[in-house]
Amino acid sequence: MRRSFKRSLADGASKSIVARLGAAARFLLCATGALLLAVTFTPLVPWTAARLTDNWTDSDGDTLVVLSGATIQNSVYPRSVVIGGSSYWRVVHAVWAWQHGHFQSIFLVGAGSEEMRRFLIAYGVPEGAISVETRSTSTHENALFLKPLLDRFPPGRIVLLTSDYHMCRAARCFRRVGIAVTTRPFPDLLKSSNTLTARWQGFWLLADELAKILYYRARGWI
Secondary structure: HHHHHHHHHHHHHHHHHHHHHHHHHHHHHHHHHHHHHHHOOOOHHHHHHHHHOOOOOOOOOOOOEOOOOEEEEOOOOOOOOOHHHHHHHHHHHEEEEEEHHOOEEEEEEEHHHHHHHHHHHHOOOOOHEEEEEEOOOOOOHHHHEEEEEEHHOOOOOOEEEEEEHHHHHHHHHHHHHOOEEEEEOOOOOOHHHOHHHHHHHHHHHHHHHHHHHHHHHHOOOO
8 A cells, every 4th residue: 555655656756747847848949939930030139239239320530449350260371360250341341431531540459450450551541540459359358458558649539440239348348447439330230130041140149249248247347
């Protein structure tokens, strides 16, 4: 009698665990399906990117600060380094800002700045107007290492140029260390997310950026 009672209890516990696992699996599948539909067929990615952007005006000023992004290094030829996709579009928009604005100088900030400098010179920006900071490897270090360089010169009105989804964290980093910036974002994710196939890549970029925002807030960097 006692054995049968214990067996029934064990069977009941096993069924309960199986039922809970089944419910958890169904919930996970439904959540995954909902996320798949939301990312692919709704403006979730461009809407979030737009929310992370300060303004959409082509801000003009005296000093243009451009943050570098990724670089591409050839595994066969380690010294052959070129600008990656994010750096490319940032420096392209820097050329346009120089051509159509009234900037007197450009600061390129980050590890890929030397490659970006060559791009600017190739498109007619005077070499003497370009300064580079190559030590920084994060947005926090971008602001921290640029501050003493800007303090040596009268920079005037400083305009910060970077990708749309990156602007929220970048501008707050710069202001946190005492650099007053006017923002000039460009439509990076807003453009790429117009195609359905690119929205998932944009989604993971946004997820990474939101995680970095939380981390920077916890560290007191923004």
